Structures are given as structure tokens and as C-alpha cells.
Amino acid sequence: MGYDLLLTIIEQLGYVALFLVLCLGLIGLPIPNEAVVMTGGALAFSGVLSPVPAFIMTCLGICSAMSFGYSIGRFAGARLADWFRKRKNIGAFIDRSEELSHRFGGYAISISLCLPFLRHVTPYVMGMNKMKYGRFALFAYPSAFVWTMIYFLIGGFVGDQVQHISDVIYRYGIWIIVALAIVAAAYLVYRVQRRSKVRGQDSSIEL
Numbered sequence: 001m002g003y004d005l006l007l008t009i010i011e012q013l014g015y016v017a018l019f020l021v022l023c024l025g026l027i028g029l030p031i032p033n034e035a036v037v038m039t040g041g042a043l044a045f046s047g048v049l050s051p052v053p054a055f056i057m058t059c060l061g062i063c064s065a066m067s068f069g070y071s072i073g074r075f076a077g078a079r080l081a082d083w084f085r086k087r088k089n090i091g092a093f094i095d096r097s098e099e100l101s102h103r104f105g106g107y108a109i110s111i112s113l114c115l116p117f118l119r120h121v122t123p124y125v126m127g128m129n130k131m132k133y134g135r136f137a138l139f140a141y142p143s144a145f146v147w148t149m150i151y152f153l154i155g156g157f158v159g160d161q162v163q164h165i166s167d168v169i170y171r172y173g174i175w176i177i178v179a180l181a182i183v184a185a186a187y188l189v190y191r192v193q194r195r196s197k198v199r200g201q202d203s204s205i206e207l
Contacts, residue, residue, distance in 0.1 A: 022065055032116060042158065
């Protein structure tokens with residue numbers, strides 16, 4: 001139902017819909033952010049939308065949602081914290097966001113983008129913890145750009161399978177991120193070992 005609703009909104013509002021739906025995701029629209037961004041990519045690659053404005057609107061939508069969450073936390077966080085913590089589901093996400101913040105610092109913002117709902121809560125927690133806006137922006141906006149680019153391109157490749165792929169990512173996103181992290185770490189170790197081996201061979205030749 002959420003995917004059909006998204007297509008209807010895009011049909012009526014065009015590019016602006018990509019921005020608005022990502023912003024309104026804060027209030028619980030039944031459309032995962034991944035689905036919105038991938039749909040934008042699929043429509044752009046199919047020629048229905050122009051790629052550049054479609055990407056810009058999706059990226060701005062993510063950035064604005066994060067900025068709004070940060071602003072609420074910064075200026076009203078103390079008054080809302082107790083109320084949020086009384087709600088078990090929201091309170092659990094806030095606790096998880098604070099754990100990420102203590103463990104990874106500003107990088108928690110980047111990590112939370114990959115985790116449904118935490119991507120909305122973590123900017124709020126950062127604002128509530130009085131992180132300076134400049135530091136928040138340094139982590140939030142480049143991460144939003146990269147995250148949006150990845151899903152936008154995925155949408156372009158999967159085309160009309162966006163809804164299915166989105167459901168899989170939304171359900172198993174954390175395991176996908178772990179798998180990608182393991183692959184990236186393995187590749188990094190391989191590169192380091194290969195570089196050390198090459199340096200060792202060069203040293204042997206010089207001797």
C-alpha cells in the first residue's frame with residue numbers, strides 16, 4: 001500500500017513529492033526511506049523523471065529530515081526526553097541511539113542512516129546532547145549524500161523490483177550492512193598485506 005501511495009504522490013506533485021515524503025517520514029508515513037530513494041532512481045533511469053533534480057530532491061529530503069530532528073533535540077530535547085522515554089518503543093530507540101553516540105561519536109549519525117527509524121532518532125539525540133551544528137553537519141550531510149546516491153543507483157538498476165528490494169533491505173538491513181562491512185574490512189586487509197608484500201620485495205631488490 002505504501003508503494004502505491006508513493007507513486008500516486010509523485011504523479012501528482014512530481015519532484016517535490018520526493019522531498020516532502022522523506023520529510024514527512026518523521027511522522028510515520030508507511031513508506032520506508034529506502035523505497036522513496038530507490039523509486040526516485042528507478043523513475044529517473046526509466047526517463048519518467050530527470051536524474052539530477054530527482055537526486056537533488058531526494059538528498060535534500062533526507063538532509064532536511066535529519067536537520068529537523070537535530071533542531072528538535074537541540075531546542076526542545078530536555079522537555080521532550082521524559083515524554084519520549086515513557087513510550088517503550090521510542091524510548092528503546094533513544095537508548096540505542098545514545099549507545100551508538102557514546103561508542104562511535106559523530107560517526108553514529110552515519111551508521112544510523114542504514115538503520116530504519118534510528119536515522120530519525122539519532123539526529124534528535126545528537127541535538128539533545130548539544131552537539132554543535134557544524135560538527136553535526138560535517139557527519140550528517142556527506143553521509144546523507146552517499147547514502148542517497150547508493151540507493152538512488154540501486155533503484156535505477158532494479159527498476160520495477162523496487163518494492164520487493166526495499167522490503168528486503170528494510171527487514172534485513174542490519175545484516176546487509178554487517179556483510180558489507182566484513183567485505184570492506186577483508187578487502188582493506190588484503191590491500192594492506194599486498195602493499196606490505198610489495199614493499200618487502202622492493203627492499204630485497206635494493207639489497
